[in-house]
Amino acid sequence: MNEERIIELEIKQAYQEDLIQALNQVVADQQKQIGKLEETCKLLHDKIKSLASSMSERPLLPLDERPPHY
Template sequence: MSEERIIELEIKQAYQEDLIQALNRVVADQQKQIGKLEETCKLLNDKIKSLAMAERNPMSAIDERPPHY
């Protein structure tokens, strides 16, 4: 191999290493976002379930005696 060809390959390798590091950062950031979105979805799902249960028993709060009795 000629000296120029070796230098060209080394330059390409350096660019690829930089690209891989950049892509790894992007993937790591996306994984953090996915984790936050999963937690938000879980909280929203729990809230929807609790509202649905409250809607099934609307009279339970009305039937309770007030605290001053």
């Protein structure tokens, strides 16, 4: 009976090691994806800042002004 318990524990440990490796791979993949998303957010942020600064340089038309074709 003692030998059966040891074998059962070894089997459980093997499954846990496999699970830990699989989870580690998932975490590594997610970290890569987070890095790419952060880079994309930074690029979008920079693009919005650049558009906002270029918009502030141009005068805005009043909202109540009629277009020339009326």
